[in-house]
Amino acid sequence: MNEGGEKRMEGNRHSREDKVILGVQVALVVLFYLFAVGVFVFVWYAFYRSVTEGDHPTHALILATIVSFAFTILTTVMTMIFSVIIKEGRKKLPENGGSANEIKIT
Amino acid sequence: MEVGKEGTKDEILYQPILKTGRGFYILFGLLGLVVLVALFAYFTQFRYGLGVTGLNSPIFWGVYITNFVFFIGVSHAGTLISAILRISKAEWRRSITRSAEVITVLVLFFGLGNILIDLGRIDRVFKVLAHGRFQSPLLWDVVSITTYLTASSIYLYLPLIPDIALLRDKVQGRLRKRLYQVLALGWVGTEKQIHYLEKSISIMAVTVLPIAVSVHTVVSYVFSMTIQPMWHSAIFGPYFVAGAIFSGIAAIIVAMAVLRKVYHLEDYFREVHFNNLGILLLTMTCLWLYFTFCEYLTVFYGAEPDEIKVFMEKLTGKYAPHFWFMVLTCFIIPFVILANRKTRTIKGTVIASISVNIGMWLERFTIVVPTLMHPRLPYGEASYSATWVEWVILAGCFALFAMIYMIFTKLFPIVSIWEVQEGREKARLEVTERLRTYLPL
Numbered sequence: 001m002n003e004g005g006e007k008r009m010e011g012n013r014h015s016r017e018d019k020v021i022l023g024v025q026v027a028l029v030v031l032f033y034l035f036a037v038g039v040f041v042f043v044w045y046a047f048y049r050s051v052t053e054g055d056h057p058t059h060a061l062i063l064a065t066i067v068s069f070a071f072t073i074l075t076t077v078m079t080m081i082f083s084v085i086i087k088e089g090r091k092k093l094p095e096n097g098g099s100a101n102e103i104k105i106t
Numbered sequence: 107m108e109v110g111k112e113g114t115k116d117e118i119l120y121q122p123i124l125k126t127g128r129g130f131y132i133l134f135g136l137l138g139l140v141v142l143v144a145l146f147a148y149f150t151q152f153r154y155g156l157g158v159t160g161l162n163s164p165i166f167w168g169v170y171i172t173n174f175v176f177f178i179g180v181s182h183a184g185t186l187i188s189a190i191l192r193i194s195k196a197e198w199r200r201s202i203t204r205s206a207e208v209i210t211v212l213v214l215f216f217g218l219g220n221i222l223i224d225l226g227r228i229d230r231v232f233k234v235l236a237h238g239r240f241q242s243p244l245l246w247d248v249v250s251i252t253t254y255l256t257a258s259s260i261y262l263y264l265p266l267i268p269d270i271a272l273l274r275d276k277v278q279g280r281l282r283k284r285l286y287q288v289l290a291l292g293w294v295g296t297e298k299q300i301h302y303l304e305k306s307i308s309i310m311a312v313t314v315l316p317i318a319v320s321v322h323t324v325v326s327y328v329f330s331m332t333i334q335p336m337w338h339s340a341i342f343g344p345y346f347v348a349g350a351i352f353s354g355i356a357a358i359i360v361a362m363a364v365l366r367k368v369y370h371l372e373d374y375f376r377e378v379h380f381n382n383l384g385i386l387l388l389t390m391t392c393l394w395l396y397f398t399f400c401e402y403l404t405v406f407y408g409a410e411p412d413e414i415k416v417f418m419e420k421l422t423g424k425y426a427p428h429f430w431f432m433v434l435t436c437f438i439i440p441f442v443i444l445a446n447r448k449t450r451t452i453k454g455t456v457i458a459s460i461s462v463n464i465g466m467w468l469e470r471f472t473i474v475v476p477t478l479m480h481p482r483l484p485y486g487e488a489s490y491s492a493t494w495v496e497w498v499i500l501a502g503c504f505a506l507f508a509m510i511y512m513i514f515t516k517l518f519p520i521v522s523i524w525e526v527q528e529g530r531e532k533a534r535l536e537v538t539e540r541l542r543t544y545l546p547l
Contacts, residue, residue, distance in 0.1 A: 024288045035256075043249060046240055060240040063249065070253050073313050074260060077306050081264065082291060084302040089292020 022086070029082045036075050043067045116526060119519045120276065122369050126516060129368075134512060137505040144502020147495045148223065156226040160492045164485040165478040169496040170224035173503060175470040176353070177217035178251065178325050179346070180463075183354030184210030185258045186318040189311040198382055200529040201374040204522045205365060206358045207262040208514050213357075214255045216503050223499060243327040254314075254321045261310045264303060267293050268524040285517075322350040334477050335412040336405060345397040352390040352436075353466035356459035359383050361511070363456045365520055374521045377452060384455040387462065388444035395437045415480040424489065425476045428468050435465030 043064040050060040151158050161168050184206035191199035222228050238245040271293035274286035293299060326346035329337040339345075359380065366375040405413045420429045440458035443449045475490050514520070 021284070021287050025291060028288075039249075039252065042235065046238055046245070050240060055239060056241055063240050063246065067249050067253060070257070070313070070317060073309070074253075074256055077260060077264075077309055077313075080302060081267075081306050085267065085291040085293055085299050088296050088299045089290075089294055 022090075025082065025086060029078065032078050033075070036071050039071055040068060116523050118370065119374070119521050119523055120273075122515050122520065123273065123277070123517065130512065130516075134509060137509045137512075140505035141502050141509065144499050144505070147498040147502070151223070151226070151495050151499075152228075158493060158495050160490050160496065162488060162490065164481050164483065165475060165488055165490040167224070167474050167478060168490055169471075169492045169500055170220045172467065172471045172474050173220040173500060174217050174224070175325055175346075175474070176467050177213045177220065177503075178322060179350035179353045179466065179470070180357045181210045181213045181217065181254070181258070181354070182318055182322065182347075182350040183213075183357045184208065185254075185261055185314045186210075186351060187354060187358065189261070189314050189318070192307070192311045193315075197529055197533070198378060200525045201371075201521045202358065202362060202379055202383075203525070204262075204265070205361050205520050206354075207258070207265075208511060208520070209354075209357055209361060210258045211255070211262050212507055212510055212514075214251065214258065216507055218251060218255075220503070243324065243331045246324045247328060250317070250321045250324045254317050257310065257314045257317050261307075261314050264307050264310060265522055265525060266518060267291060267303060268295065269519050269522060271295070272523060273518070282517075319347055322347045329473065329477075334481055335410070336416045336477050337473075339401060339404075341397065341401060345401060348390065348393050348397055349466060349469060352387070352394050353463055355383055355387045355390060356462035356466070359387065359455055359459035360463065363452065363459075365515070366452075369515070369520070371521065374526070380452045380455045381450060384444050384450045384458070387440060387455070387458060388450075391437055391440045391444065391462070395441075398433075398436075412480065412482055416476050419476045419479060420472055423476075424479075425472055428472050432465045432468040432472060435461040436469060437465075 043060075047057060047060040047064045049055070050057040159168065159170075184203070188199065188203040188206050191203065222231060225231060234245065234248060238248065240246070267290060270286050271290040274283060274290045277283055277286060323343040323346065326342040330339055330342035332338060362375045362379065362383075365371055402417065405417050419425055439461040443454045443458040479488055479490070
């Protein structure tokens with residue numbers, strides 16, 4: 001095989017690996033979202049039960065609101081970090097001529 | 107910035123990840139044995155029930171709940187202290203925050219784990235999820251610890267990203283490289299990435315503070331929201347938070363001393379770090395004494411019969427050795443060592459910290475058990491002695507914690523490399539600016 005063909009194959013392999021890595025990163029965010037949804041469901045289901053059973057719903061409402069607020073902040077931070085860093089990183093993939101790490105240690 | 111030169115300086119921080127000595131495997135194996143024995147103890151308890159422990163009626167809580175409160179307290183080591191130092195822009199924090207943040211995330215699992223062990227039948231946890239009522243402080247604990255664990259994990263991960271990217275570029279092994287490639291999220295250190303990372307770390311530092319304070323306050327509510335003697339106290343919230351920060355600082359100091367010795371990080375964990383943390387520990391020692399004094403004096407002056415029974419049990423009764431040993435280890439030893447500049451050395455600070463950790467475990471124990479010995483309900487005479495199962499599980503918790511901490515140091519830098527480099531650069535710029543603006547050249 002000529003040199004150009006080898007380079008193309010190498011490029012294809014890199015691109016495949018890159019997609020797999022991106023897939024795992026997206027899966028990590030999705031897992032976090034699922035966990036956050038689980039927490040929201042848990043606290044609001046507890047509120048729903050307290051309403052239907054007439055079991056001091058104000059307690060449950062206050063706590064569900066506080067926990068939801070905290071998890072909204074956490075979810076926002078995770079979304080921001082994952083989306084910005086991944087997007088920026090993909091713009092500067094080493095194969096595309098970008099630096100592998102601008103603060104690289106030699 | 108002289109990138110290459112900076113890199114060579116910090117080369118030692120990669121050594122634990124790139125090389126593993128025989129000592130590591132030997133220690134890991136020994137700790138593994140302790141964990142195996144603890145697993146055997148747990149399965150014994152699982153098979154024969156909580157009857158194999160010293161727990162009885164009315165002393166339903168013992169070593170496991172003490173461990174829970176202790177571990178949740180130690181968890182304030184990292185996130186809370188690291189967040190305070192980050193927000194207050196304490197420059198000396200840079201090399202110590204990572205080791206502290208790891209403690210937080212790990213011990214939270216052990217805190218939760220002890221609750222599961224205490225349940226006896228682990229399937230009972232689903233009852234909390236399906237039928238939990240928000241009137242119960244136990245459920246407040248469930249949600250606040252879950253929130254804290256999530257926030258602490260994110261707070262640990264964010265400053266790790268640039269270091270993981272450095273490892274991604276350095277490490278050769280295929281599996282490790284893939285792991286770092288995934289976790290680095292494609293970090294290349296662009297201006298936009300740095301801006302967003304710093305913004306996120308700042309948001310998390312501010313968010314994690316109220317969450318951390320709420321966690322230990324809520325842990326105290328498990329006790330103080332009942333009308334049990336010597337539990338139903340309004341100062342329990344701040345008392346527990348102060349105690350948590352106290353044991354947290356002590357845990358950081360011990361961890362730093364071990365890492366310094368084992369990985370030769372003398373340049374990163376310096377005398378100044380131990381001195382500054384020692385002063386913080388001294389402050390917390392005094393604060394702990396103040397809270398303890400207020401709590402006990404109020405009970406003594408009130409002289410309410412049920413409360414006095416518990417009070418006397420602690421001061422002169424069956425739990426007097428525990429109580430006075432706690433006073434010795436939580437106040438007398440650390441105060442004597444840390445108040446004197448000559449003894450506030452690295453060795454002195456470490457001795458004081460070990461003493462504080464022992465004392466704080468005893469403090470949790472003397473809060474939990476003596477009250478249950480004398481509840482307001484008409485139970486007969488009761489006493490509690492922990493069995494081998496409980497002691498072995500306690501040892502297993504510490505061993506497993508050490509093992510996971512060791513694994514972490516083998517996967518990620520235990521000192522934040524990029525933050526140390528940033529600190530150096532910042533210090534140089536500050537000096538240059540000072541010379542330029544107000545000092546004669």
